[in-house]
Amino acid sequence: MKSDTETRAGRDWPGLAAAVFCIGLAGYVLWVTEHYTRFGSIFPRTVAVVMIVVGVALIARVIAGLPPTPVTPIQSLWRPLALVGVGALWVMLIASIGFYPASVVGFICAGLLARFEPWTLRALTGFLVISVSVATIGYVIFAFALNVPFD
Amino acid sequence: MELLTYLPEVFSGVNLVILILGTVVGLLLGAMPGVSPTMAVALLIPFTFQMDATSGLILLGVIYASTVAGGAVSAILVNIPGAPANIATILDGHPMAKSGRATEALHYCFISSGIGGVLGVLVLIFFTPPLAELALRFGPSELFWVAILGVTVIGSLGSASVLKGLIAGAFGIWISLIGFNPILGTERFVFTSHLQGGVSIVPALIGLFAIPQVLYMVESAWRGQSGEEFRMESRSIWRSVRYNLSRVRTLTLGSVVGAIVGLIPGAGGQIAGLLAYDQSKKFSKNPENYGKGEADGVISSESANNAMVGSSLVPMLSLGIPGSPTAAVLLGGLLIQGLFPGPDLFSQHGQVVWTFLGALLAAQILLMVFGLYISSLSRYVIRIPRQYMAGAVAVLAIFGTYSVQHSYSDVLVMLVLGTGMYFAMRYGFGPGPVVLGIILGPIAEENLLQGLIIAPALDGPVPYFFTGTINIVLISLCLVSVGYSIYSELKIRSRRRAAQSAEASGK
Numbered sequence: 293m294k295s296d297t298e299t300r301a302g303r304d305w306p307g308l309a310a311a312v313f314c315i316g317l318a319g320y321v322l323w324v325t326e327h328y329t330r331f332g333s334i335f336p337r338t339v340a341v342v343m344i345v346v347g348v349a350l351i352a353r354v355i356a357g358l359p360p361t362p363v364t365p366i367q368s369l370w371r372p373l374a375l376v377g378v379g380a381l382w383v384m385l386i387a388s389i390g391f392y393p394a395s396v397v398g399f400i401c402a403g404l405l406a407r408f409e410p411w412t413l414r415a416l417t418g419f420l421v422i423s424v425s426v427a428t429i430g431y432v433i434f435a436f437a438l439n440v441p442f443d
Numbered sequence: 444m445e446l447l448t449y450l451p452e453v454f455s456g457v458n459l460v461i462l463i464l465g466t467v468v469g470l471l472l473g474a475m476p477g478v479s480p481t482m483a484v485a486l487l488i489p490f491t492f493q494m495d496a497t498s499g500l501i502l503l504g505v506i507y508a509s510t511v512a513g514g515a516v517s518a519i520l521v522n523i524p525g526a527p528a529n530i531a532t533i534l535d536g537h538p539m540a541k542s543g544r545a546t547e548a549l550h551y552c553f554i555s556s557g558i559g560g561v562l563g564v565l566v567l568i569f570f571t572p573p574l575a576e577l578a579l580r581f582g583p584s585e586l587f588w589v590a591i592l593g594v595t596v597i598g599s600l601g602s603a604s605v606l607k608g609l610i611a612g613a614f615g616i617w618i619s620l621i622g623f624n625p626i627l628g629t630e631r632f633v634f635t636s637h638l639q640g641g642v643s644i645v646p647a648l649i650g651l652f653a654i655p656q657v658l659y660m661v662e663s664a665w666r667g668q669s670g671e672e673f674r675m676e677s678r679s680i681w682r683s684v685r686y687n688l689s690r691v692r693t694l695t696l697g698s699v700v701g702a703i704v705g706l707i708p709g710a711g712g713q714i715a716g717l718l719a720y721d722q723s724k725k726f727s728k729n730p731e732n733y734g735k736g737e738a739d740g741v742i743s744s745e746s747a748n749n750a751m752v753g754s755s756l757v758p759m760l761s762l763g764i765p766g767s768p769t770a771a772v773l774l775g776g777l778l779i780q781g782l783f784p785g786p787d788l789f790s791q792h793g794q795v796v797w798t799f800l801g802a803l804l805a806a807q808i809l810l811m812v813f814g815l816y817i818s819s820l821s822r823y824v825i826r827i828p829r830q831y832m833a834g835a836v837a838v839l840a841i842f843g844t845y846s847v848q849h850s851y852s853d854v855l856v857m858l859v860l861g862t863g864m865y866f867a868m869r870y871g872f873g874p875g876p877v878v879l880g881i882i883l884g885p886i887a888e889e890n891l892l893q894g895l896i897i898a899p900a901l902d903g904p905v906p907y908f909f910t911g912t913i914n915i916v917l918i919s920l921c922l923v924s925v926g927y928s929i930y931s932e933l934k935i936r937s938r939r940r941a942a943q944s945a946e947a948s949g950k
Contacts, residue, residue: 306870307607314610317617324632331895332627335888336620343613350606358936366869367663375661375833379654379858382841386851395838402837403830406661422831430838438493440846 304354311350318343371405378402391442396427446568449797452497453805461498462802465505466809470817472506473513474824476523477832480510481769482656485648486836488776489843496780497795501802503776507769508752508803509810512556515745516821519548528748531716535733535740542736546675549818550683551738552745557811558687559698559746563753564804566702567760571789571800574761578785583894584908588917590887593764595921596708597771598876605928607871615880616887618642618860625885626892637852644775645847646857647881651874652772653840654861660833675822680815690742693723697743701750706757708764719747753803760784760796763886768875775882 318340325333325340366372378401385394400423407419434440452458472483484503491499514525519536532552539548581589598605598612621632622641633639687694697719704715723743724733733740756773758764763784765771774784782788788796844857864874898907908914 304870307604310607310610310867310870310872314614317614321617321620321632328629328631329627331892332624332629332631334895335891336617336631338891339613339616339620339884343610343617346606346609346613350610353606371661372658372865375658376858376862379837379862382837383851383855383858386854391842391845395841398841399834399838402657402661403834406833407828407830408663419830423834426831426835427838430835430842434489434842434846438490438846440842441849442845 303357307350308354311347311354314343314347314350318347375402375405378405392427392431395431396424399423399427445793445797446801449794450801452794452798453501453801457494457498458501458798458802461494461502462505462805463809465502466509466806467813467817469506469509470513470810470814471824473510473525474516474821475827475832476517476521476525476825477656477660477829478510478836479526479652479656480507480514480528481526481772482652482836483507483510484769484772484776485645485652486839486843488645488648488772488779489846491776491780492846496782496792497798499776499780500773500782500795500799503773504756504799504803505806507773508560508749508806511748511752512553512560512745512810512814515552515556515741516549516818517825519552519741520545520822521825526748527713528716528751529744530713531720531744531747532741534720534744535735535737538734538736539738539741543674543676544736546678546818547683547738548741549821550678550680550815551687551741553811553814553818554684554687555694555697555742555746556749556814557807558694559701559748559750560752560807560810561804562698563702563705563750563755564800564807565753566706566750567753567756567803568800570706570754570757571761574757575784575786575789578762580913581785583890583897584911585913585917587887587890587894587908588914588921589762589764590883590890592917592921592924593708593883594876594879594887596764596924597768597879603873603932604871605925605932608873608876608928609925611867611872611874612876612880615877616884617880618647618877619881619884620888625889637855639852642856642860642881643847643853644779644882646844646853647860648772648775648878649840649844650857650860651864651878652768653836654858655865655868655874657833657836657840658862658865660829660836675819683815686738687742690739692726693739693742694746696723696726697746698750700743701747702754704747705751705754705767708758715747715751716744719743749807756803760788763883765879768873768878771875771878771882775878778882 321336321340325336328336378398381401382394382398385397400420403419403423431442435442453462469483472478473480484507487502487506491502494502511526511528514529515532515536516525518524518529518532519540522533522537524530524533536548536552539545594612594616595609598608619642621638623630700719700722701715704718720733720740720743723739724730727733727737727739729737751767755765755767755770759770759774761784763774765774777784782792782795840857840861841854844853845851847853864877868874894907895904898904901907902910909918
């Protein structure tokens, strides 16, 4: 039986990418803060130096061929990516059709992506009813009990 | 004692309602596979905005304690730990359920959680005030090092890879830089209008802890789910109580190990449960029964993980260093209410903090009572289909984030941070250090700058920040935590390599 957390063979390329990103970000911080006063730049520049040191150490570890730490492999990428798309759509819909309708749509889309079993008419009907109910309850709690203005 | 003075407040009006509702909701949330205590506390922070500081803290603290206990339900019934703290519970809890002893295992869980939890809260009550007194001696230089220690400890001890943990912590500090300089008020690193004013704590907490979990829910079928349905046998609660109380040695061992581990910042419930389980097995007369449905395995791990809850708040309430990722989220909740850890918390907000501690103590008893009575219903909770859980968590995350400042930008920031964290987690980066960086970054910067203002009047910046007993102790602790973590990582790697080569030579 395969364990949930597996050791990947080869080098830690994602770790290398993260280290390069980290060093790049630190370089950007050093570049931007050059125009700051000494007092205003000291903390960001210190953080940037730490990021460079740790990033270089991670790159050295990858180059030395040390095996990466065990990671949980992604089993299916399309569903999480589709859900990220749903999140983006949700935010856009909030601005155009309003918070409550957008949340009903978002709940339904998220739920459709999270179900792995085949849909039956009964399951779909129940799901739609519960989706609208949960989104409504959530809206009522925040809008009326917690006085959040959703306009 | 002040605790007794404020104890009646715990059982008055709104606080009592929050205490009871919070315990029941926490137990049910914890029982749902995929809902971790950290995520539950983060999602409930927006609900505390309409409450006074005492009630808000009680809600978050009670949810923390009861979700850790409730996590044992899915560990036992579906072989999925509700939280990392419940991993050790699976080892014997699930075999017990498979052999028709599911109710018995759940009874032991809640009784042991309650007893361990009480010890943890007593540690919290007796250790926090003297430690907070020590913090009275802290000036800007010491507070700067305390903040750095918080990020370093969680980044190194709390992560699988020291370097990745430190990168995550540094990235979190960088996120905290977005917005305004806390002393000069100048704007910096604002790439888009959505980031004006910086990244608020609540969107960051919800994004980093809840969104990866929602994405994880849609990724694949539950890992480890066997699909087996267990008949919940009928069993007298008193019989379980009697047996549980007869296991004094196991209960004491689990509770003490959990309380000690909780005091170590960054160690967390997972280590507490596994360590207590291991020690209990070593001291047992029947170690061969462990892993096959031994009740002591469940008792030791559950007493340990709930004892850890209270003691993990000791460094958080006294020094501002959270003992676990959930304690980090609680720290966020504390800061949002305008309360700062340390001696002032006890001297100026005594009513808030002592009522909170009293409520945490009462919650341990309540979670034991409610847990025992709802354990037969827990099988229904774990059957909630994921399509509802994913949708509900997403709705709560978006509504909760928006409710903080009524800002769409916060929602966007929350989604971006959460999506990034989901992918980062797959490659060994944890959300704990990032959150700590975001929370402690401003504290570190403010104290660094204040120290730099004071230093010229004293001996200059270098002696001010690098000399003095407390500074040296704190710097040493930073170095020791990193050094020890590197040593542990290398040791684990060499063990793994040895196991792999032994496996290869055996083929």
